[in-house]
Amino acid sequence: MRKAYDTFLQSEVSADLATKAGSFEPYRYECAHCGEEVRFAAVGSNSMVPHFRHRSGNSDVECEYYLGQYRAFSTDARSRKSKSERAEFYFDNNTKMFYLGLRLSDDEISDYELRSTTFELRTMPHAAAFYSLRINGRNFSPDVQRMIPIEEFSYNYFLSNTLNDVKRKYEVFNNARNGAPTFFKMQIGDRDYRAKLVRSSVLYTNIPYLVVYQSQYWVPGNVHLPNEINIESSFKFETMGRKFLGKVLTITSKTAQVDSLLLSWGYQLEFSEELTLLWPPSPLVDESILVNADSAYLFSTFELQAQGNINAHSQDLKKIADGISKVPVRSRTKVYRKNAELMIEKREQASDSYSAIPVARKVSRTYIVQDDSTFLFNRSGVSHLNKGMAVLLTPESEIRHFTFGYLDGCVTPSSHDALAGDLLLQDLLMYYKRKETFKWDDYESLELSQTAFQYIESCEKSELINSAAKCFIEEERI
Numbered sequence: 001m002r003k004a005y006d007t008f009l010q011s012e013v014s015a016d017l018a019t020k021a022g023s024f025e026p027y028r029y030e031c032a033h034c035g036e037e038v039r040f041a042a043v044g045s046n047s048m049v050p051h052f053r054h055r056s057g058n059s060d061v062e063c064e065y066y067l068g069q070y071r072a073f074s075t076d077a078r079s080r081k082s083k084s085e086r087a088e089f090y091f092d093n094n095t096k097m098f099y100l101g102l103r104l105s106d107d108e109i110s111d112y113e114l115r116s117t118t119f120e121l122r123t124m125p126h127a128a129a130f131y132s133l134r135i136n137g138r139n140f141s142p143d144v145q146r147m148i149p150i151e152e153f154s155y156n157y158f159l160s161n162t163l164n165d166v167k168r169k170y171e172v173f174n175n176a177r178n179g180a181p182t183f184f185k186m187q188i189g190d191r192d193y194r195a196k197l198v199r200s201s202v203l204y205t206n207i208p209y210l211v212v213y214q215s216q217y218w219v220p221g222n223v224h225l226p227n228e229i230n231i232e233s234s235f236k237f238e239t240m241g242r243k244f245l246g247k248v249l250t251i252t253s254k255t256a257q258v259d260s261l262l263l264s265w266g267y268q269l270e271f272s273e274e275l276t277l278l279w280p281p282s283p284l285v286d287e288s289i290l291v292n293a294d295s296a297y298l299f300s301t302f303e304l305q306a307q308g309n310i311n312a313h314s315q316d317l318k319k320i321a322d323g324i325s326k327v328p329v330r331s332r333t334k335v336y337r338k339n340a341e342l343m344i345e346k347r348e349q350a351s352d353s354y355s356a357i358p359v360a361r362k363v364s365r366t367y368i369v370q371d372d373s374t375f376l377f378n379r380s381g382v383s384h385l386n387k388g389m390a391v392l393l394t395p396e397s398e399i400r401h402f403t404f405g406y407l408d409g410c411v412t413p414s415s416h417d418a419l420a421g422d423l424l425l426q427d428l429l430m431y432y433k434r435k436e437t438f439k440w441d442d443y444e445s446l447e448l449s450q451t452a453f454q455y456i457e458s459c460e461k462s463e464l465i466n467s468a469a470k471c472f473i474e475e476e477r478i
């Protein structure tokens with residue numbers, strides 16, 4: 001299968017681009033047809049292109065057939081076929097506790113609620129659940145993490161629900177020998193930070209991690225680490241009946257010594273990527289940046305790749321300069337490559353009383369300007385109108401009135417289209433009184449209609465012509 005659903009990007013991705021995007025975490029990729037978990041196959045192979053296979057090993061002919069067809073990649077989060085929870089584990093520095101963050105979509109919540117499903121958490125596949133929670137709209141908000149404090153210690157946790165009873169195993173605390181710590185990736189915030197469990201085996205240089213050592217009976221002793229590992233702080237805490245030692249650290253460079261230490265703990269080290277939002281300035285709320293615009297400018301040390309590391313279509317991505325790209329902002333735009341992770345959400349325009357100013361709409365052919373905050377919009381642009389002016393509105397023109405820069409009034413002409421010829425001329429003469437000097441020269445080059453010709457003849461005698469009628473004749477609309 002050449003494509004799969006990426007639960008991190010919340011978009012379909014292609015196998016060859018996704019393999020370049022970095023790490024592989026359990027439960028990250030799912031079959032785009034049946035929703036079963038898939039894994040990469042033939043990565044780095046010379047004879048086969050990278051592709052996805054069902055993790056269970058069952059090669060479902062239907063999935064292969066379905067995904068073998070040419071089909072566009074969907075960047076819609078709702079194209080997900082699996083209904084499994086999306087789970088991540090966290091450490092919260094405020095409470096000094098570990099949490100399971102559970103996220104379900106709108107469809108998933110209502111589907112489970114309809115079937116009275118309960119989420120369950122276990123330390124062993126066949127043990128009784130030590131935590132359970134009904135899945136419904138009261139306990140979960142769509143796509144918002146529900147944080148569940150973990151009160152029982154286990155190296156692994158098993159997540160399931162009463163509907164399908166498939167136990168998904170998550171390895172949480174590092175069970176490797178020689179006192180291996182567990183790594184959590186720090187998230188933004190100073191004192192009250194939250195750190196997310198690193199579920200892949202890859203760590204990156206120059207980004208802060210929280211590591212925890214745990215022991216059942218005594219506080220883990222201080223460990224000597226190589227100089228390339230910079231320790232910012234150390235602290236002790238107790239939770240789940242265990243004693244923990246926590247350290248905030250950064251791995252500053254990749255050396256043989258660091259590599260071998262990390263390898264003995266079950267991790268490998270790679271160089272990190274950078275990813276920043278340049279424009280517009282936007283607030284960070286929880287894990288998302290709220291952007292009040294249709295597009296945003298990003299700086300990245302890697303190439304943004306549709307269906308690879310961003311959930312957008314390639315035609316919507318625009319490379320501005322080296323490292324700088326313009327990306328569309330939809331309800332949720334995600335970029336994910338190696339350590340670099342960014343979620344942008346479209347912020348709805350704040351609906352305060354100012355943007356809710358009612359606009360007084362009026363239909364009229366003529367308008368006497370009430371004050372100086374009035375403007376005429378027409379095909380030749382915008383012109384400022386002065387108080388007391390009488391304006392004749394031509395088709396497609398419009399008068400707009402502003403108060404403190406906010407539109408609060410609008411005058412559009414009644415439809416001239418219904419009127420034509422003689423009737424239109426009579427209408428103009430009736431509503432518009434301004435006259436100007438008549439000169440035959442103005443009309444010599446025009447092909448005059450019967451109505452126009454007769455009117456002009458009458459003007460010749462008075463040597464005056466109605467300005468509106470003149471305008472309509474010049475535009476050959478009478």
Ligand SMILES: [Zn+2]
Pocket residue numbers: 031032033034035036054060063
């Ligand atoms: Zn499948």
